[in-house]
Amino acid sequence: MHLITIAVAGSMFFAVAAQAQNAPGGSAERGEKIYLHQMCHNCHGTVGQGGGVAGPKLAPNPFPWGAFAQQTRKPRQAMTPYSEKVLPEQDLADIYAYIVSIKPGPAAKDIPLLSGF
Ligand code: HEC
Numbered sequence: 001m002h003l004i005t006i007a008v009a010g011s012m013f014f015a016v017a018a019q020a021q022n023a024p025g026g027s028a029e030r031g032e033k034i035y036l037h038q039m040c041h042n043c044h045g046t047v048g049q050g051g052g053v054a055g056p057k058l059a060p061n062p063f064p065w066g067a068f069a070q071q072t073r074k075p076r077q078a079m080t081p082y083s084e085k086v087l088p089e090q091d092l093a094d095i096y097a098y099i100v101s102i103k104p105g106p107a108a109k110d111i112p113l114l115s116g117f
Pocket residue numbers: 035038039040041042043044054055056057058063067068071072075076077078079080082087095
């Protein structure tokens with residue numbers, strides 16, 4: 001039981017570490033809370049899947065760190081900007097760690113319940 005938990009946590013860590021190159025270290029667990037607290041999910045969905053017209057999908061395969069941070073601080077278009085005052089740098093790094101940790105869902109063909117559709 002504990003061994004499985006450690007193995008899963010360990011593999012997640014390596015996936016995050018590999019993708020988050022150049023990004024400051026962040027905690028995906030803390031990032032998820034901040035992501036929800038800052039209302040990012042209102043427009044981008046709870047797992048970054050996108051919210052239709054409100055905001056594009058953020059994950060899987062997120063923007064590289066530089067572009068991600070730039071967009072959050074100085075959005076290109078309609079998105080609300082988040083200054084360092086409302087969203088400290090560490091919080092943004094944690095959000096990024098959370099976004100990077102989101103795995104793609106299974107393909108529809110691999111979900112037995114959907115195989116008849
Ligand atoms: C009010 C709705 C709204 C909220 C809240 C919001 N966003 Fe966005 N976001 C958008 C829209 C709309 C875009 C498309 C580009 C633009 O309008 O600047 C976007 C684009 C992005 C992008 C670039 C992705 C792409 O494919 O264009 C990132 C990264 C992003 N948002 C991160 C965040 C984070 C992190 C938060 C919370 C701290 C957040 N957003 C909160 C609406 C929102």
